[in-house]
Amino acid sequence: MNHSERAHASLSASGASRWLACPPSVRLSEQYEETTSVFAKEGTFMHELSEIYLSHELKHITKAQLNKKLKQMKQNEFYNPEIEQAVQTYVDVVTEKMNEARVTSKAPLILIEEKVDFSPWVPAGFGTGDVILIYGNRLEVIDLKGGKGVKVSAVENPQMRLYALGALNNFGVIFDIDSILMTIVQPRLDNISTEEMQVDELLGWAESVVKPKAELAFNGEGDFMAGEHCRFCKVKATCRARAEENLKLACMDFQKPPLLTDDEVVEVLTSIDQLLSWAKDVQEYALTMAMDENKQWPGMKLVEGRGSRKYTDENAVVESLIEAGFNDDVIYKKSLNTITALEKELGKKKFEEVLGTLVTKAPGKIKLVPEEDKRPEIKTSPEVDFQ
Ligand code: SF4
Numbered sequence: 110m111n112h113s114e115r116a117h118a119s120l121s122a123s124g125a126s127r128w129l130a131c132p133p134s135v136r137l138s139e140q141y142e143e144t145t146s147v148f149a150k151e152g153t154f155m156h157e158l159s160e161i162y163l164s165h166e167l168k169h170i171t172k173a174q175l176n177k178k179l180k181q182m183k184q185n186e187f188y189n190p191e192i193e194q195a196v197q198t199y200v201d202v203v204t205e206k207m208n209e210a211r212v213t214s215k216a217p218l219i220l221i222e223e224k225v226d227f228s229p230w231v232p233a234g235f236g237t238g239d240v241i242l243i244y245g246n247r248l249e250v251i252d253l254k255g256g257k258g259v260k261v262s263a264v265e266n267p268q269m270r271l272y273a274l275g276a277l278n279n280f281g282v283i284f285d286i287d288s289i290l291m292t293i294v295q296p297r298l299d300n301i302s303t304e305e306m307q308v309d310e311l312l313g314w315a316e317s318v319v320k321p322k323a324e325l326a327f328n329g330e331g332d333f334m335a336g337e338h339c340r341f342c343k344v345k346a347t348c349r350a351r352a353e354e355n356l357k358l359a360c361m362d363f364q365k366p367p368l369l370t371d372d373e374v375v376e377v378l379t380s381i382d383q384l385l386s387w388a389k390d391v392q393e394y395a396l397t398m399a400m401d402e403n404k405q406w407p408g409m410k411l412v413e414g415r416g417s418r419k420y421t422d423e424n425a426v427v428e429s430l431i432e433a434g435f436n437d438d439v440i441y442k443k444s445l446n447t448i449t450a451l452e453k454e455l456g457k458k459k460f461e462e463v464l465g466t467l468v469t470k471a472p473g474k475i476k477l478v479p480e481e482d483k484r485p486e487i488k489t490s491p492e493v494d495f496q
Contacts, residue, residue: 120326122227122236122275125267127338129322131350132331134342141343152255154187155196156222156239159253162200163221163240166207190456191297198296198457199253203240206251206292214244218280225275230315231323238272241280246287248276257297263304267319269293270306274315277308340386346394355380355387379479 119135120128128135161182165175182188210217220241227234240251250272254261263269269291277286289311292303306314325331333350345351357380369377398404399411420426430440448468452460475489 120231120234120323122234122268122271124341125271125319127341128326129267129318130336130338131334131342132322132325133329133333134344134348135326136329137348138343144343148256148258151187151192154182154185155192155199155255156253158182158188158192158196159199159203159239160222162196163203166200166204167219167221189453190459191453194457195255195296199294202292202294202301203251206240206242206249210242210244210249213247217242217244218284223276223279225272225279227271227275227278227315229278230274230319231271232327234271234275234323236268236272236275238276241276243276243280243284243286246285247290248273248280248284248286248288249290249292250276251292251294254293254295254300255297256295260298260300261293261295262300263291263293263302266291266293266304269304270311270314271319273306273311274319277311281308335383337383339383345387346390351387352391355384378477 119138124135161170161175161178164170165172170178207217207219210219218241221239223238223241225236225238225241227236238250239253240249242249242251250269252263252269252272273289273291277289280286286308289306289308290303291306292301294301322331333348335348335351335354339345339348339351342348342351395404395406395409399406399409427440446454451464455463475487478484
């Protein structure tokens, strides 16, 4: 792949929050190979499974074909009742929206896994919309997020907006579209969010924000900008801009008075998560290089950590203990499977049915977070605790 092709491929909708914030990251990342994670593979599996159900719903495949495909999918390493339940939740939401579209319009356009082209704003930019609906004067884009780590919101989400732009570019000449809905369904976190925009508003954003940033990214220009988006950057461990941003904390000019001021404490608090995540990325990168590529880091060496003991043959252990006269109470420990493991085993629906009333949620540990955090503030003081 030559440079421009690599840049093209890198200006993806899923990476948009990164390249919009830090345009030169695209060129800087080119030297690194594409990698995939187990989470990404699981997400792909969920998309494939939902596509099968939706294809049947849209009568693109017969019941017999559905069953045959499902049989194959159930052999996949990622298949389990919890995943099945999550996909069903997503399929239910989409089916409901498709039915709404059918009620609103005599001939709605319903597409799944549709390639959309947003190249008028991003050089060779394209992506795949999970579901695209056009009914009345409305365009709706729906995206499945399979993750269960971080909640993803559709509000001000550049990936969703780029899919919407692509759909508008593909179909805007055929349909008279006024408004756009962008919906993210993240079933494993019970998270559904929607952003609504008028066409003019979306096109304004595309012209004033996306186009200039995409051009900078394509040309390898613009300013480096470290932030949350660095998490998904291939050069996150060795990027100088990110290092400098994080090291600012270490270099804080702690002058007199000898105690930190409130503002300085807040500066440490607000930087700490990013600082820790950056330090972990550097640590992992350096270790991988030392182990896989025999890289010698000046003044550093590889050593073995503290090992842990384990049985070589569990059956033989039990036999030996019985022979030595110990009973089951000494040999075995009975413990209940964890909530997460049982939920995975039973599937969310069955879990709720059987154990719903037997599960309670203890309040989470109290944390100090920036004001912008979406969680509601709690008040705590000796008086409030007493009440
Ligand atoms: S690590 Fe962050 S600052 Fe550095 S290139 Fe990547 S996105 Fe930009």
